[in-house]
Amino acid sequence: MSIVRAMAPAQRAVDMLGPDVSESALRGFLEGLPGVDAVGLEQRAAGLGTRSIKTTSKRWALDRIIELIDLTTLEGSDTPGKVRSLASKAVTTDASDASAPRVAAVCVYGDMVGAAVEALGAAHGDPDDGKIAVAAVATAFPSGRASRAVKLADTAEAVAAGADEIDMVIDRGAFLAGRYGHVFEEIVAVKQACRRPDGSAASLKVILETGELTTYDNVRRASWLSILAGGDFIKTSTGKVSPAATLPVTLLMLEAVRDWHRITGERIGVKPAGGIRTSKDAIKYLVTVAETVGEDWLQPHLFRFGASSLLNDVLLQRQKLTTGSYSGPDYVTID
Amino acid sequence: MSFLEYAPAPESTSILRLQDQYGLFIDGEFVEGGGTPFDTIAPSTGKKLATMSCADGHDVERAVTAARRAYDTTWSKLSGRDRGKYLFRIARLVQERGRELAVAESLDNGKPIKETRDFDIPTVAAWFFYYAGWADKLEHAGLGPNPRSLGVAAQVIPWNFPLMMLAWKIAPALAAGNTVVLKPASTTPLTAILFAEILQQADLPRGVVNILTGPGSMGGQLVAHPGVDKVAFTGSTGVGQTIARSIAGQRKRLTLELGGKGANLVFDDAPIDQAIEGVVNGIFFNQGQVCCAGSRLLVQESIHDEFVDRLKARMQTLRVGDPLDKNTDVGAINSAAQLATIAELADAGEAEGAEKWSPDCVLPSEGFWYAPTIFTNVQTSHRIAREEVFGPVLSILTFRTPAEAIAKANNTPYGLSAGIWSDKGSRVLALADQLRAGVVWANTFNKFDPTSPFGGYKESGYGREGGRQGIGAYLQASEAQQSTSTPRGASRRSITAATPAALPAKTSSRKKAAK
Numbered sequence: 001m002s003i004v005r006a007m008a009p010a011q012r013a014v015d016m017l018g019p020d021v022s023e024s025a026l027r028g029f030l031e032g033l034p035g036v037d038a039v040g041l042e043q044r045a046a047g048l049g050t051r052s053i054k055t056t057s058k059r060w061a062l063d064r065i066i067e068l069i070d071l072t073t074l075e076g077s078d079t080p081g082k083v084r085s086l087a088s089k090a091v092t093t094d095a096s097d098a099s100a101p102r103v104a105a106v107c108v109y110g111d112m113v114g115a116a117v118e119a120l121g122a123a124h125g126d127p128d129d130g131k132i133a134v135a136a137v138a139t140a141f142p143s144g145r146a147s148r149a150v151k152l153a154d155t156a157e158a159v160a161a162g163a164d165e166i167d168m169v170i171d172r173g174a175f176l177a178g179r180y181g182h183v184f185e186e187i188v189a190v191k192q193a194c195r196r197p198d199g200s201a202a203s204l205k206v207i208l209e210t211g212e213l214t215t216y217d218n219v220r221r222a223s224w225l226s227i228l229a230g231g232d233f234i235k236t237s238t239g240k241v242s243p244a245a246t247l248p249v250t251l252l253m254l255e256a257v258r259d260w261h262r263i264t265g266e267r268i269g270v271k272p273a274g275g276i277r278t279s280k281d282a283i284k285y286l287v288t289v290a291e292t293v294g295e296d297w298l299q300p301h302l303f304r305f306g307a308s309s310l311l312n313d314v315l316l317q318r319q320k321l322t323t324g325s326y327s328g329p330d331y332v333t334i335d
Numbered sequence: 336m337s338f339l340e341y342a343p344a345p346e347s348t349s350i351l352r353l354q355d356q357y358g359l360f361i362d363g364e365f366v367e368g369g370g371t372p373f374d375t376i377a378p379s380t381g382k383k384l385a386t387m388s389c390a391d392g393h394d395v396e397r398a399v400t401a402a403r404r405a406y407d408t409t410w411s412k413l414s415g416r417d418r419g420k421y422l423f424r425i426a427r428l429v430q431e432r433g434r435e436l437a438v439a440e441s442l443d444n445g446k447p448i449k450e451t452r453d454f455d456i457p458t459v460a461a462w463f464f465y466y467a468g469w470a471d472k473l474e475h476a477g478l479g480p481n482p483r484s485l486g487v488a489a490q491v492i493p494w495n496f497p498l499m500m501l502a503w504k505i506a507p508a509l510a511a512g513n514t515v516v517l518k519p520a521s522t523t524p525l526t527a528i529l530f531a532e533i534l535q536q537a538d539l540p541r542g543v544v545n546i547l548t549g550p551g552s553m554g555g556q557l558v559a560h561p562g563v564d565k566v567a568f569t570g571s572t573g574v575g576q577t578i579a580r581s582i583a584g585q586r587k588r589l590t591l592e593l594g595g596k597g598a599n600l601v602f603d604d605a606p607i608d609q610a611i612e613g614v615v616n617g618i619f620f621n622q623g624q625v626c627c628a629g630s631r632l633l634v635q636e637s638i639h640d641e642f643v644d645r646l647k648a649r650m651q652t653l654r655v656g657d658p659l660d661k662n663t664d665v666g667a668i669n670s671a672a673q674l675a676t677i678a679e680l681a682d683a684g685e686a687e688g689a690e691k692w693s694p695d696c697v698l699p700s701e702g703f704w705y706a707p708t709i710f711t712n713v714q715t716s717h718r719i720a721r722e723e724v725f726g727p728v729l730s731i732l733t734f735r736t737p738a739e740a741i742a743k744a745n746n747t748p749y750g751l752s753a754g755i756w757s758d759k760g761s762r763v764l765a766l767a768d769q770l771r772a773g774v775v776w777a778n779t780f781n782k783f784d785p786t787s788p789f790g791g792y793k794e795s796g797y798g799r800e801g802g803r804q805g806i807g808a809y810l811q812a813s814e815a816q817q818s819t820s821t822p823r824g825a826s827r828r829s830i831t832a833a834t835p836a837a838l839p840a841k842t843s844s845r846k847k848a849a850k
Contacts, residue, residue, distance in 0.1 A: 040613060058342070
């Protein structure tokens, strides 16, 4: 149920940069990207955030948000029991309303993949078929500070345990030091490690950790670098660093995938993660996707929310639309 | 369903309780005018909003007399601190009634509620707050100690930013100690009269501000009145020239803020996504009915095709329609006359061989509408590259080198605004120095702040509004200063030269009133 990509991991880079993807070719390409004007970017994001989404549009948006959530638990204290609870919530999001959709995936640490797969049981599958995928963070998440061998082993183990999607972190230290080739190679290697014996592969989400990249120019370069190296998704944050996902950063990453699509026709996903807690905020992201890359990007293979507490707020808003009155936190289930 | 269509999100009009009929505001009271009352309509539907009184020559006389009396007996005698208190009070009342004013402005002008709510009305309040702060600091205006007010100011404003232009005019005039007779445009008089209610709420002394609604001919009578000491006009270049001629040789001070044909220069190293936004904002903000609109896009030839493709894609997401819908990006054209002007110039563009393009959008069947439009393959000799369209119509030209960009940008009778888009700071600074425009925006467009002087070169007018220069336009150096420094005549000239009124200056929007 994973997304199988016919393209070899670094084929995109070869197509863009020629047969020898050298460090200097990468540097030349990334540094040749148009600059980002911070004031203008933030102003555009703020403008998109003022769209007023009401009635039927809001109902559609709330259901779609649920369908795009990677319901997440990433704590040191996670246990199989906690993961079972999360999986149950992913399947039955609103105990009082069977029409509430399922989320796209549950996202856990690599050692919890087995527990997640088992807990989901028959519900485990491709979100496009109304089922729930298992995503695992890997590569020494969240810091990424480990040897490459450890990162690859981390990834391979999660895939072997049944993960459909791998959320890897990039080496921000190497990126900030200008070692683009190092980051590139690592993404390519992790992409290889996502392959399964049957030739299929887990989908690869590349976490840029934009809060540590600091500048918008860095975010744009890291986005393109991740795409060139074979990422299926680019993801803002681990959720462990502040600021996590922001609307301007997500807009910028959407512009990168839009431009990639413009050049190659290929569609890359985007996943803002961390800090999106309310329906109101999440709707702003839907608007930004729809007005930047188009509303056909609002599907689980191309857009996700990485969140743990967002779901309940959406459910409360959904109940409000149905019943006409606000309920309260006891009317939705804790994970 | 399509999420992108968004369900309607109309702003409620219940906060606005319109009367059937409104009077003139003279000497602190609403009075009936001597002329034939006229209707103000909603451009988005063509429906009548209210009947407005029309001032005649007699009303002009009464208003100027009231302003003179208020100047002599009250306003010029108040301390700057006390004048400032009134201005602060007005600013706060504008904020309190902001939603009501935004709805009224959107209805009467046809512009989207998101612009009146998020830009026009907050800017109005900001202008009063800013000049309230100046009222007791006039000695810092650059005219020496104790500069004096001028007297009675006749102010004629346009229809594109009705309340904002009122604030740009009234706030500095009052802060400097002048009294005012203001004539709003005949198509957009509503918010000026609502503002008069605010003046009553603020207990502003009688006669300090008088507001006359009526046709352009009445504006002509107003500026020609011998009791007027200062004339400030924002509107079309043609009307501005008429005013300048009509008061030539008199002692009246004059500031003019007239038309424009702003150039937006996009270089190949520009932050491209932000440049697209800036171009969109530069020409489609307020349906392009902006004197400083970036109506000429000059894009480096090497990125022209890609830039136009991206611009078209972006324009597909512009939402045209009901101005009161919070999601509307582009509203109605202000009047049938303006719509005809836009259509005529656009037709000329096609006839001249330029390529016209608009996104798919369904325009409402009633009211005055024009789809956002771009012209490619425009040459500098085309009318659409030279004349002010004052509508949502962008002409796209190319350049190859910075020198060519400057030459083309400056090749216009106007000189109000320009924009530069480039990642290279040194280039931006070097080019800004060479552009003959009163305002040059770098990597942004259409930014207005009360602290920043605004005005034009050449046929875009003279004088500056905003900032220290803006208040200087309503002041003269004190008698004491003049007599102690230099002989009176010489001093007056030199002081005049130091004030914005004599600098190449101002601009602004096209306006239909005032003759």
